[in-house]
Amino acid sequence: MKIMNHYPDANGHFGAFGGRYVGETLMPALLELDAARQSAMADPAFLAEFRALLRDYVGRPTPVDFAARLTAHAGGARIYLKREDLTHTGAHKINNTIGQGLLARRMGKRRIIAETGAGQHGVATATVAARFGLECKVFMGVEDIRRQAPNVCRMKLLGAEVVPVAAGTGTLKDAMNEAMRYWVGAVEDTFYVIGTVAGPHPYPVLVRDFQRVIGDEARGQMVDSIGRLPDMLVACVGGGSNAMGLFYPFLDDPVEIVGVEAAGEGIATGHHAATLGEGSVGVLHGTKSYLLQDADGQVQEAHSISAGLDYPGVGPEHALLKELGRVRYVSVDDRTALQTFQLLARLEGIIPALESSHAVAAALREAATRKPEEAILVCLSGRGDKDLAHAVATIEKMGL
Amino acid sequence: MNRITKTFQRLAQQNRRALVGYITAGDPDFDTSLAILQQAVDAGIDVLELGVPFSDPTADGTVIQLAAARALRQGMTVPRVLELAHRIRAAHPETPIVLFSYYNPLLRYGLERLAKDATAAGVDGFLIVDLPPEEAGEMRPALSGYDLPLIRLIAPTTPAERMAAITRDAGGFLYLITRTGVTGVGTLDQDRIQQLAATLQQQSPLPVCLGFGISTAADVRQLAGLANGVVVGSALVKIVAEHGAQAAPLVAAKVRELRAALDPDIKGAAIIYPAAP
């Protein structure tokens, strides 16, 4: 069955998921954005400028790197890393903000806003705002401001205003609520740069199409390196953008695909962010997808050591891929992610983001059960500088 | 005939406007909320918008966000909201009750079950803030066979062609959002509202009510002439926030004040709705 190029439909539905569940005030802006998206993506000049910036400013293509010592440690399949940590600003998030920043400029919007969890999307948005001369406001939960302090510093230095959000648990969901509220009041002159493949249509498709460069590059690089496609892809899933970016170009290929959610303190404790694994279908932040919710439809708090995965929703295309059985979604807990964070540093000299550590941990598990001639490609979505203080303190506290 | 339609017809015959009151169900707790709602209706609310609390109310300002949080902390659920509606219905057989909600709690309850149970509870329609006509494809069939219109929202950002498309499947009344932004805050631009209301009235025979940012008797006086009614929400909910268990008579007093401002030229209005003590 072919999946690529079949979704979403004209109203942004990925099968039973997706759509535009927003107040009427925002509907005209979303319709306008979708029209602008379609015209931009069909405009060779727009695409050429996007590609040039990815090359010269972001530093693409990012390499695919064979992790020999990690492979030996796992004792099975060969593990390759797609090095998004080597991009300018240190995570895949910049691919999307370059695209949306260009789109904002094309639409004549001088002010941009964003939500952020780990701060990587906030930094990437602030970076693009500086580069394009746009005004920028980033909404960030107070808990995330605490645990991702270096990124708050970066955003301010880049000239963005960081708006602290104290509501709820002060994490990504709350930041997104507040960004949406602000946007309702400023929609006539403000572009909302959503950082993942969630939110109302057209964001899930817009962000996927800007992120698919990860997978498009990786296909060619794997063929160059091993003469064929990898046997398995692995990526972490918060909202799901690095994963969609890697997975999308492989959806119609005979490649096994694994998405990794955060199991937090453990699935059994109820304190996790395994939306696809443990959630149920619902509507949050303008899209229908899987959701962590209670019996009465109230959204539950997610829990993860990793701010970028600490979200009770997930992009609608992942919900579809789960339903189709095309992607297998697994989870990795805080403890294992922190151990893997240290392991990758010691075995490969790479300090990964805590989000990416979840993907590497799952890849290690998978590799151990497979033959040495098999190849697993992992999206190393970002670097761990932002996590150092928080991760090291937690590692000490947990005695890891 | 639906109580919403009946109420607007009666008001039109009396040359009066509707006071639509939004109050979050179960804030600060079930019993106090019931007292607040009953007294508010007695004091002159013509159409009650009963708010279903939601954990992530992205269309609401701080006042209604906090009200939802209080109600949820007290264990408010969709079944309890329906129970509240049922209790109000028992005491007020004619007052239209509209459930004002985000989509997710209703979806989770089950749309067909909701239509059946809401009808049994005496609910007269739904206003679902995050369900534009484009996404109402699963709600419409669930409501078919029931007299439960979907109240439609029109925003200042809505272009005229889109207004026409929205009003086509609308029922009850039309809710014209008076400014861009969340509930509760902001200033009103009378010229723009007048223009929007006039366009809307040309396109649809349904009554038009104005809402968002209307909180004082002066706001009500300023806008009353432009449409068939006004919606007041945060101004009432704020009284609940400040006075908790003692809020009911104070909410009622505010309703009387707003009601009097709405019908200044109706003889005897002050007698029907005596001034606040």
Ligand SMILES: Cc1ncc(COP(=O)(O)O)c(C=O)c1O
């Ligand atoms: C490095 C990194 N990886 C992954 C994520 C998770 O987001 P997504 O699932 O959209 O890729 C984040 C989010 O902040 C991140 O910073």
